[in-house]
Amino acid sequence: KNQVEQSPQSLIILEGKNCTLQCNYTVSPFSNLRWYKQDTGRGPVSLTIMTFSENTKSNGRYTATLDADTKQSSLHITASQLSDSASYICVVSPGGYQKVTFGTGTKLQVIP
Amino acid sequence: DAGVIQSPRHEVTEMGQEVTLRCKPISGHNSLFWYRQTMMRGLELLIYFNNNVPIDDSGMPEDRFSAKMPNASFSTLKIQPSEPRDSAVYFCASSPGQGAGSDTQYFGPGTRLTVL
Numbered sequence: 672k673n674q675v676e677q678s679p680q681s682l683i684i685l686e687g688k689n690c691t692l693q694c695n696y697t698v699s700p701f702s703n704l705r706w707y708k709q710d711t712g713r714g715p716v717s718l719t720i721m722t723f724s725e726n727t728k729s730n731g732r733y734t735a736t737l738d739a740d741t742k743q744s745s746l747h748i749t750a751s752q753l754s755d756s757a758s759y760i761c762v763v764s765p766g767g768y769q770k771v772t773f774g775t776g777t778k779l780q781v782i783p
Numbered sequence: 784d785a786g787v788i789q790s791p792r793h794e795v796t797e798m799g800q801e802v803t804l805r806c807k808p809i810s811g812h813n814s815l816f817w818y819r820q821t822m823m824r825g826l827e828l829l830i831y832f833n834n835n836v837p838i839d840d841s842g843m844p845e846d847r848f849s850a851k852m853p854n855a856s857f858s859t860l861k862i863q864p865s866e867p868r869d870s871a872v873y874f875c876a877s878s879p880g881q882g883a884g885s886d887t888q889y890f891g892p893g894t895r896l897t898v899l
Contacts, residue, residue: 705887714787714874714890715826760826768838768882775825 673698675763675774683780688751692777694744694761702766706735706746709758709776718746718759751781787891789875795897801863804894806875807856813881816888817850817860818874826874832858833881865898872896 675696684690696704703722707715719728719735721744728735732749748755761774788807796802808815816831830840835852843850847866852858862869872893878886 712893714876714893715888716890717887720887766882770828770831770839770842773826773828 673763673765673772675761675772677759677761677774677777679777680775681778681780683782684751686751686753686781686783689747689749690751690779691748692746692759692761692779694746694774696742696744696761696763696772696774698742698763698765698772700765701739701742702764704735704737704744705762705764706733706744707760707762709760711757715760748779751779753781753783755779756781787875787877787889789873789891789894791894792892793895793897795899796865797899798866799864800898801861802865802869802896802898804860804873804875804896806858806860806891808858808875808877809889810856812877812879812889814878814886814888815852815858816876816878817858818876818890820872820874820893829860862896865896867898870896870898 678693705720706718709715718733719730721728721737723739734747737744758776758778760776764771790805814833817829818826820826829842830850832852850860872895874890874893876888876890878888880886
């Protein structure tokens, strides 16, 4: 069964600190992995997308890594800001007409 | 572009009533997705369309749920009759390509449904 597990479930960090969120998946075959950011009361917004051959992708202060051999990904947030408070969802796609699999997300709270 | 538009943003109804949620995808996008999100289960794909044709509705929880896409710029998700356990946030998303979501999906703001 295709699964995507994220850890931690929730995280509180001080403004200005860095943090790393984890995503482990068992989806097969593998086409791509995306990280979405979901602010409270809004729809998810794509941050990064990585295919099998990519190990790192950055979007501003967000850097995603992918190890396709161990089926693990991480999202690193540098110099966190209050606006980073949100849920971060890892999504893995087998490609084609097969459905994507969503993780249940990590809820991040950045406090002053 | 205004992005994906959903209406209503909030809906409160009584058990047994019919509920219709509406979605206008981004112009030019070929795929449209309906999701349900709850605290317990996260995001669940209900159904998706490619070029207005339903491709996979295996996520639709039961016959009380139905979805249509009469043209490229409009889709509805209907629940009849509604039950309290249907209370959730329903998202519509669209993407440029075909398939089940290999492309980046652009989500609407969601409809928060409460069934009393």
